[in-house]
Amino acid sequence: MGGRLTRVFRTFNVESRARREISKEKPTPAPRHSTSRLDELADHPEIQEEIYRKDDRLLTLLKDVYVESRDPPVQVKVGGSEHLPCKQEEKRLTKLGNLGDLDVKKVPKGKISIVEALTLLNNHKLHPQIWTAEKIAVEYSLELKEVNSLLEFFIPFAVQEFPKETKKAI
Numbered sequence: 001m002g003g004r005l006t007r008v009f010r011t012f013n014v015e016s017r018a019r020r021e022i023s024k025e026k027p028t029p030a031p032r033h034s035t036s037r038l039d040e041l042a043d044h045p046e047i048q049e050e051i052y053r054k055d056d057r058l059l060t061l062l063k064d065v066y067v068e069s070r071d072p073p074v075q076v077k078v079g080g081s082e083h084l085p086c087k088q089e090e091k092r093l094t095k096l097g098n099l100g101d102l103d104v105k106k107v108p109k110g111k112i113s114i115v116e117a118l119t120l121l122n123n124h125k126l127h128p129q130i131w132t133a134e135k136i137a138v139e140y141s142l143e144l145k146e147v148n149s150l151l152e153f154f155i156p157f158a159v160q161e162f163p164k165e166t167k168k169a170i
Contacts, residue, residue: 109141116140121156 107113112120120140123131137147 112140124151
């Protein structure tokens with residue numbers, strides 16, 4: 001219902017409103033600033049002369065500049081390799097989870113997978129005397145500072161099951 005009402009107001013007297021807009025005179029553009037005109041350069045020949053005049057002092061200074069560049073010597077490998085050289089990251093095998101083919105097999109040293117992160121957080125939560133930050137750093141090839149931050153700021157979820165009689169009380 002609202003669409004019909006708005007359409008009536010939109011189409012009311014459309015032709016006369018359109019004629020009124022078309023019959024209006026076009027607005028005159030704003031005047032240009034006097035410095036933006038290129039015609040004034042033609043009026044002043046001394047400016048043109050200054051632009052095209054060569055400055056001998058600057059030319060002599062430019063001639064004194066000497067640039068010498070040398071390319072580093074090119075090293076050619078004797079046993080042509082098919083692959084481009086790339087940075088080889090040292091990788092370590094992960095402590096595999098239970099996802100089989102979906103698990104990440106190799107991780108760069110200094111990083112851990114999600115499964116490993118959850119495992120080490122859970123181990124530290126259950127046995128903090130055994131799984132200390134130093135042992136975790138050695139076990140997973142991590143820096144001690146990063147392990148301390150990980151243990152401080154990330155806490156795994158704890159699942160708690162309530163007995164049936166307390167569920168009703170809650």
